[in-house]
Amino acid sequence: MADYLSDRSITHNVGRRDGVTPTANDHDAAPTLAEDSARVAEVVRRQYGLDGRVRALPGERDRNFRLVTEQGDGYVIKVHAPGADPAELDLQDAALLHLAGHPVPRLIPSLDGRRSVTVTWDDGPRIVRVLTWLAGRPWADVEPTEALLHDLGRQVAAIDAALSDFTHPAMGRDLVWNLTSAPRVAKLAALLDDDLMPLVTEVFDRYAEHVVPRLAALPHQVVHNDANELNILVDDDGGIAGLIDFGDLVWTPRVCGLGVALAYAMQGHADPLRAVLPLVRGYDEVAPLRTDELAVLFDLARTRLAMSLCMSAHQHANDPGNDYLLVSRNGVADVLRKLAGTSPDLAHFALRDAVGFAANPAARAVRRHFTSGEARPVSVLDEVHLGGRHGERTREGVRLGRDLRTDASVTVRCPLPAVVHAVRGDTVTLAHRTDDDVPFWTLYRGVTGPLRPGGVLAPGDPLGATNGKNLRLHLLTHLPDRVPDLVEAAEADLWTSVSIDPNLLLGHRGGGAARTGRDAAALAVRRRTNFSRALGLSYSEPLHIVRGEGAYLYDEADRPWLDMVNNVCHVGHCHPRVVEAVSRQVALLNTNTRYLHESVVAYAHRLVELLPDPLRVCFFVNSGSEANDLALRLASAHTGARDVLVLDHAYHGHLSSQVALSPYKFDGPGGQGGPTTTHVCELPDPYRGRLRAGRDDDLGPRYAAPVASHLATLKSRGLRPAAFFAESLQSCGGQIVYPDGYLRAAFEHVRQAGGVCVADEIQVGLGRVGRHFWGFETQDAVPDIVTLGKPLGNGHPLAAVVTTPEIARSFETGMEYFNTFGGNPVSAEAGLAVLDVIQDERLQANARARGDQLLAGLRRLRERHPLIGDVRGEGLFIGIELSLPGRAPATAQAAAVKEAVKARGVLISTDGPDANVLKIKPPLVLTEADCDLFLDVLADAMIQVEAHIQ
Structure with missing residues (x-):
């Protein structure tokens, strides 16, 4: 693995993308710095007791060096430029000490315990600091997968969480790279090319209008403030190795640090906003985001990019011969151009949706307007035949709105008090308001008539006539520039919060929205946002199970999984007699025990007979x-x-x-x-x-x-x-x-x-x-x-x-x-059916026979596999304890066996004080062939796992 260092060589700058000297490795140091290596080696030997090979690293004002000892330990020596503010350097040092234990550089004290030392240099006194070297590749050199983005969000959040109680006298310093300095930097937009200036100006105008009024109410703290592509290190396993360069630490709204991380992570993606949603989710998992933070996050990320372009142009104007200062402009400008077509409101909704909130917060009030009876809509059409359902998943995408089928051209009526918002071709948009003055809209696609924008309509007024085709109706909680009829499944939750179920307006029984189907990956994402992380999932790659039968579960691809661990479905998954008993009773009555009912009395007596x-x-x-x-x-x-x-x-x-x-x-x-x-x-x-x-x-x-x-x-x-x-x-x-x-x-x-x-x-x-x-x-x-x-x-x-x-x-x-x-009667009937099945199918006897079969087979396996320390059980309640020499618990090996068995289509679990016991407790309908399959699979898994024991 190559090792890298991010050098904050120009104060208040953000790295290579913003036109500063890049992070460098130790391959080729700048020649002008090489002559200083011997001097630095002597300083750190005398002041820090460190001895090793010293090589210079690039830098403009600061002198940066890497030291590698004979033992292979690496250090970074920072020889700061004359005039460096000791208070700001102390801020960095105090923060690094506060973050001890986190993946950040560690400050090395001098032999006499000082955080830094001052040495004489050719151009005056310089402060010297020594940090540990963090190994890793910079973010800029890796492919930013969804998993890596998610991990980055978690790491940035972990640093923010650790700094939440950190204070320092210099934390409120006037830092131009603080996002709250955007109004100052905005004055530099005049230096930009004509094609970039409008992009940047729009961002700064939006910042002034939308962000500034909200900043004071946001939670404030010290943040890293510089998670750019050179300050994020990635390890060989594809995870975040750490964050470096704390030169931009500042007291600011907490969400500003996340905005900086988003700005740089967006680069290189066709759809920048969608690409970084995993980063936002990762952050939220560690440090939950507030709704007011989400409301400004997209604008903060764009503002950082705009500031980057302005600062780069400013530095190049001061040093016009240094074209390197413009090296990052194209990448930043490309992101801003792509984001220019993104509605800030829809971006806000996407961010809310990403962390599990309802995408559009106004949707709740609009739904309540209809469900509470405040709205009293009249019929849009005299006779309606409903077409495809809102939220229905098709091959082309997820359907929005509802088709109202007509056999001929018929009159379309206004359902509620309205103002005509827009008429475009055969599409009419009406504006409405709830009793609480929350705006919403209805959109009709496939209607022609004499309406003009601004016209006031009463319920029942004609909008025009259908054109002989289906009328598509949308009920909107937000009015985007374009209302799609189909959207990608990945964006369905966002859009169904913007275009909500039209049946709220139509009021047809049984005519509501469809449930949007999700694949396993989407289910896992939504589960993480709307479930507590205290609820776990089995296996490193969770299963998406859609049905069960007997002793088997089936995933979305209809692959069977032998279930050796589910003692809930005692007589087999979805046993038809139990299903029929529940279905029959639920169609008749379900109430409580304050009424006489045959089922629960009969069930109680059956249990007593068995005890x-x-x-x-x-x-x-x-x-x-x-x-x-x-x-x-x-x-x-x-x-x-x-x-x-x-x-x-x-x-x-x-x-x-x-x-x-x-x-x-x-x-x-x-x-x-x-x-x-x-x-x-x-x-x-x-x-x-x-x-x-x-x-x-x-x-x-x-x-x-x-x-x-x-x-x-x-x-x-x-x-x-x-x-x-x-x-x-x-x-x-x-x-x-x-x-x-x-x-x-x-x-x-x-x-x-x-x-x-x-x-x-x-x-x-x-x-x-x-x-x-x-x-x-x-x-x-x-x-x-x-x-x-x-x-x-x-x-x-x-x-x-x-x-x-x-x-x-x-x-x-x-x-x-x-x-x-x-x-209740339904539960009682389920219980009676279970007892009937146990008796009629002789499942207790089967549990005994299959248990004997499994125990005998497992004991034979124990003779061949020393990892199996004990086999024990009664019937179909069996434990296989995996042990190392001296009966030490083989916890890691048990987890590996569980996963290896699962990879072969069989499901088990682990438990015990040390999680080293394989649990076997399947449905009682297990067959002889199922037991043979399990024993063969376990034997293969044991061979695989034992081969890796050191």
């Missing part, structure tokens, strides 16, 4: 998290206690009450530890735990002893437990199968202390473990409360709590328990 005595009182909820939350309330109501025992690495749900019971969450990334009422018991892990299978005896009772110890501690403090929560087999903790007798012994300790025992069956219930219908039955234990979730509805949101009459009655305090959707 051991004395579990017979049912509560219905929507999710496993809700079920566990209710179980906690039941336990507290019954015992009067608040303290709860849980197992280490357990996960019981995403509600606040359940995160508090989940060490998997509160002791994991982002967790803040558990509450004092949660007591974490040792996980009985026979493979990596304190007691191990094959080495220790009586693992179950001995692992249960810490439960008794926690209970004894509570008793000594005058407390008793509300409950002991345990997954019947632990899932997120690494597919742990407890040693025999563990739950039975632990439950006995808890009950003796006055607590209740909760079995969380959300991951493992309904026959998954094969030998039994419930996971707790493998331990010969009966809980006091059972919580059920994921598999109950086969993807329909259905969950339940089943408990004893005694505990249920403790909950009857006079406060009614009500759950709006829990136990």
Whole structure:
């Protein structure tokens, strides 16, 4: 990799594109500087203790040198020009120190701890500073891919975020390259050629009119202010290696720094604005942009380009023999010419859309005008036959507006109070206003008549007649120069915010807009902008899944993926009996449990028949998290206690009450530890735990002893437990199968202390473990409360709590328990159908047979692949723990295996405290052939991954 340095050789200049001495590498130093290398070498040896080869780098006023030590360490020596402002240099130094840990040059102190030293030079005293050399290629020398632009946005935002609390006495300096100095620089536009002057003048006029009134209200801070193509370094992996050159640091509106980055990143693209939208999205992901910042961002980027042209012309006027000062003019001018055809309003909408806001903020008010009943439109045509739908995706693009078909020439009427805005050929545009005085427009393409601009129309007034063809109607929230009937899919969200659904005006039932389809890349982009990043995606290249059947998922290309991890669609994806039951009931009735209904009563009884005595009182909820939350309330109501025992690495749900019971969450990334009422018991892990299978005896009772110890501690403090929560087999903790007798012994300790025992069956219930219908039955234990979730509805949101009459009655305090959707007839019918399918298709037995097949095959694989440390499971709940020597967790290898298996068409996941356990928990309809396929795929993946282990 070549190494580069950006040299701010002319104060207040921005780099090669603006007509300054370019960044140089260490191939050929300027001859006039070479004679100073020995002097610089002596200075840094004496003042900094650095020794090595020194070579001069180009520069005009500053002297710049590169030093490379015998160890290969690189440094930049800046010998600043006489008269350099020490305060401004100290500003740079303080900022670099503030940014320690970020990918920026590091300031090297002198041997006596000073940030800089002053030396005698031929032309007077000069300040010397030493920085570390950052390796990388400049942005100008690489192809700016969408991923690289996105990464650049994140890096610029990270620097801005780090500088948000940085202050310095010199930060408010008068810097001509501060975008707020645009009015001063605008005076230099007279130096430009006649073809460029109008472009630049328009930009500065727009700045004065639109930007200046908004600047004061924007968030201000110190920004880097110079992310140009020579100050951005790219590494060999195609990511941003760092930002250099902090000579233009200044206190200014935060968004100005992003505007500078956009200005330079736009160069070299056919569509400059669209090209840099990934950069804006990347910035917003790290440092969310405000709407008022987005309102001026496009103008700020154009202003930077205009300032660049003016400053270049000014410098060339002062040094007319130096044509190099004009070297960047063509590139900057080319961008400005391309942007001249871009409406600033549409650019603003595009920027809003890029980060997830509604593109046109006025669209909401216009929609409300119609949906609230404020607007009372009359019919545009007496009889309407609707054509293609607004937002519909066709081969040519996404359709905007709506076709109103007519068999002959008919009269078109004005639907609302209006003023004729424009008449152009067969196109009429009417201007309207909401009751809140928000403007909007209707556009009719295919109408001829006597209308003239400025005419006032009342509802029902004729606009003219159709010309015998379809009438195309647009309902507009903004009036661009051209209203397209078709747009590219990539711009559909922007344009459907400008040309909104005309059915708001037409009011035809069933005649609304189509849903614009998106490909996988567009879905991922929109998801990033409108979803929290706390919601993750599986796999390094996420799948775009569009349907499922049995044990398989299918992507948008109809490629099948064997699903070995989805324990939600318990009886198979889209099982026809479940689909039919839900469809049938949803067409009849869906209401709550305050009415008598056969389905939910029948379902409750079916569950009770499947559970051991004395579990017979049912509560219905929507999710496993809700079920566990209710179980906690039941336990507290019954015992009067608040303290709860849980197992280490357990996960019981995403509600606040359940995160508090989940060490998997509160002791994991982002967790803040558990509450004092949660007591974490040792996980009985026979493979990596304190007691191990094959080495220790009586693992179950001995692992249960810490439960008794926690209970004894509570008793000594005058407390008793509300409950002991345990997954019947632990899932997120690494597919742990407890040693025999563990739950039975632990439950006995808890009950003796006055607590209740909760079995969380959300991951493992309904026959998954094969030998039994419930996971707790493998331990010969009966809980006091059972919580059920994921598999109950086969993807329909259905969950339940089943408990004893005694505990249920403790909950009857006079406060009614009500759950709006829990136990609704549609959910109940889904649950009944799932139970029918399990029974009729003998899926519990299939889980046992296929589990035995997989466990046997996996154990054979373990003999050939030392990376497989343990194979464990019950039925179709299996864990494959990957280990390095000494049972160290093979976390990276597990992730690699998951991706290698996915590349071969099979889906699994990883989990456990160290994310080194491959999780197998597929739908119970898995076939013998599916198991053979998985074993073959895993064997190939293991060979691939083990080949790369050092």
